[in-house]
Amino acid sequence: MTALSHYEQAFEKLPAPLRESRRVHLHAFLEQGFPTTREEDWRYTDLAPLAALAYEPAAAPDARPAAALEDCEALALANGRLIRGDARKHGANEAREAAPGIPTLNAAFASGGLNLDIAAGERPQPLHLLNWLGGQTQGMTHQRHRIRLGRGAQATVVLHDHGDAAAFFSTQMLDIELDGGAQLDLIRIQDLGAAASAITRTDAALGRDARFRCLSLDLGGALVRHDVNAALTQPGASAELAGVLAPSGRSHLDLHTRLDHRAPHGTSRETFRAILADRAHGVFNGKVVVHPGAQKTDSEQHVASLLLSPQAEIDAKPELEIYNDDVKCAHGATCGQLDESALYYLRSRGLTLETARNLLLFTFAHEVLGRIPLASARRLAERLLLARLPGGKALEELL
Amino acid sequence: MSATPKDLENLLKRREYAAGFSTDIESETVPPGLSEDVIRFISARKGEPDWLLEWRLKAYRRWLKMVEPRWAHVHYPRIDYQAISYYSRPKSLAERPKSLDEVDPKLLETYKKLGIPLKEQERLAGVAMDVVFDSVSVATTFKDTLKKAGVIFCPISEAIREHPDLVRKYLGTVVPFGDNFYAGLNSAVFTDGSFVYVPKGVRCPMELSTYFRINERNTGQFERTLIVADEGSYVSYLEGCTAPQRDENQLHAAVVELVALDGAQIKYSTVQNWYPGDEEGRGGIYNFVTKRGDCRGRASKISWTQVETGSAITWKYPSCILRGDDSVGEFYSVAVTNNRQQADTGTKMIHVGRNTRSTIVSKGISAGHGQQSYRGLVRVLPSAQNARNYTQCDSLLIGGSCGAHTFPYTEVRNPNAHLEHEATTSKIGEDQLFYCRSRGISEEDAVSMIVNGFCKQVFKELPMEFAVEAQKLLSVSLEGAVG
């Protein structure tokens, strides 16, 4: 493993009070360093190239955040600093404890992120977090976000990561707590530059009858890893994770999900679609754990992949760990070509093979993106995806 | 009233190990421990050529540098490899018997209890057996018929003497000694096993069968099996395993290598009924086995079928390397874990050649405190144009304290690949049970029926004689699954 001394040096530049409370995290990180491919969870994602570079905390950037979605409250950040929006929803969140590995790095350096507290029963306007990252080659930013919904509250949050062409490194940790009956729609759109590396992790804890929905579009980057974890800690909770992975170029994109059913009558659904172009390498690992006592768990997971090029690669692993007999769990994974009969049908109506292919490719992704409940966010996701698909321009009128 | 989980558990407890007795024969056993001297002793005892001793020693030196894998979803105390005796054979067999009549009657008695009356085999036309008792083959039948067909079927130690070129050409080419920890250990110390060679264009005239049995206390059994099917040939091989009841754990680290050349087909079936340990998890076999087939030739086919009901711990992934264009790999598995049994089993299908196809059907049944994992890998390399895989992997849960886990890995690097994986986990259907009972079928029979139905897809891949045995074994394993 490479020397991590520059993280040590960077840490010394933090304000003294921060240093004091966070030194434990730094030490924990330095002790273990970056995870390696010998660890099962990192088997397909090699962080060595990332670990080899000396990233510096990013200075004030020349940020150009994207336009806000029309029907949302906007909060714009640039490398963690607030540049537009309600300052009460922004803050540096301290980690009480951090899981080993990247979370300790994040905990040591975390600067400002979203801090959203929604009181019981409230239903605020959807929030669009324009999270701009970049501006500096070998710059880095670490953010910690928190979303808390009180009993029966309902919210929609669009987490929209974007940036420029800089070889930038960011980590983001997102803690979500849903009280009884609360409902959160989290829409995660990740549209970073091809040189950007990002590691994010979401941990959601679901209370009684709470509902968590996370819909995502991930377009990749130099090295991108997302972990989305949800724990159904109380009876009757439900989680739905769905997303599209569409890396291209030389992108490496790794999505790990983990659903922990810890209480009876939980429901979980996962649907993912991966489209891999060029030399992209995609990884999907979906784990469902049904703990003892989580009777009547109902869980389904589906992942389907399409490779568009002979140099692309997908590694998919849908896992089930079940310690209880009264469950109904299923998962499916496919990898293959577009539906031949649909292709033929379209061609028999006069569409060229290429048009028919692109069309089916889009609908392949659309089966998931179409579920994004907020129309403006759905259109944004579809537009971003089309921009990356072969022949996508021609299909824009479909929207 | 339908069966409660408690009832199921109670009935499961009543299952006893029918093969639990031990034969009283004086053995010649080396003291426990492993060293280069022990390996030299084994090799000398077997009168092996130098190249094989060298190979064993290389394997041993490599093994010393390897670490025991811990990634499997199983838990057991560390094994002390110096506490195991690596060579044991019944004394009365110091000289190999010329015919069945010379075999120690006690041994034959043992097999009778296991339900394989050796004497009657010749009447059971079509089954030739090479029986391994601890480490030495005791009898081989039907040699004549096979000889006429040109098929070689003998203990591997004999093959090393009689057909050294064939053995040397293929041994370790599918599972090299550096492959994994247990394969390394096996390569260093293997004592016996079977060797099969089917010449070009020959369809082996009968099913070949071996019964393995671990008898001696504290002896690990390290058999090595090598099957080579030459161009256009066909062979079906059956392997059955049983071990007597013991308190302590015994290690079984076998290696099986299959080689199929152009157009050849190998069908390898296993019914594994090693001692699983008692209700509290005392004793039982550690079954850490490396089985791999190499579809080396075009349009070759290797098919694995396994019914795994025994062993305390199973760690086993019969695999296929689909190297030849148009080659086909299959894996059909039924695994049962009951009481404290743990199994981490599955397969690997490595697609290398064009138009290669693989099918995986895995049925897991977990009861009591059993923990069972399916672990499978389907890898499609860039060269494997038009590769196809279909995987189906279902688990049935009986009782609230068991576990069923699925870890399927798919790695695809070719855009023309077509993979489909489906997995389900559920408990035995209460409405199915009720339906059967409302038609007058006892709960026990209903469970047996439902479980057999659940496994049907796999059983129909077994040769007739084995399918019947497998079904019986399953019923015994789950005897009284409801009460």
Next chain:
Amino acid sequence: MLEITNLHAQLAPASLNEQSSRGPAPGGEGKKILQGITLAVKPGEVHAVMGPNGSGKSTLAHLLAGREGYTVTEGQVRYDGKDLLALSPEERACDGVFLGFQYPVEIPGVSNLYLLRTALNAKRKRQGLPEIDAMDFLAWVKERVKQMKMDIAMLHRGVNEGFSGGEKKRNEILQMLVLEPRLMILDETDSGLDIDALKIVSEGINLMRSPQRAILLVTHYQRLLDYVKPDFVHVLARGRIVKSGGPELALELEQKGYGWLEAA
């Protein structure tokens, strides 16, 4: 217009056909399905093709539309004097060949309207015409939706997505009306229709009858032929045309079944 001469076809070996991974089911490779079909269709004519299940009617229809997964081992097909089998499915469609599928395919996410416009423009492009004006197109389509007594809202739903069997068949005829093909092959378009729907579908077909166009009707029932009068009726059995005749042959079949012909 269409000349089929001594056509023999079998299922293509799956592994050798890169495209057909979803085509013929494994195991049927090399199975002979068509065993010498000869049939000439002139402009203005309506031909009915009848025959027992599995006799090869759909296979013939798919071969004419260009589905992969079949190998033609003998014979030829000429369309307007050109070698039809050499064209891709989309070239055939743009040149005026239309297949109404026995089992229309569902394509979720692609709207019916989008499919129709793209298909129509593809055809115009091949004819050297500019893209159709959006307003004109909408009017054109809506009129036909009304003719088929369908709900305008269906245009915005996915192609055949969640349609009932009858709705799918009507949708096939709608596409035909919009695209105005010259050779129409309708594979059991009448199966699964109730009486009212059968009338609507038949009216749709009759709208397309003209001296320049020809129709090949694959059907099992006389009731469709009551509405769409055929000029010729052919009976296909075991991959061959075993009998041809006028409309009266269909009536005879209705009474006697296929047995007497198959035995021959």
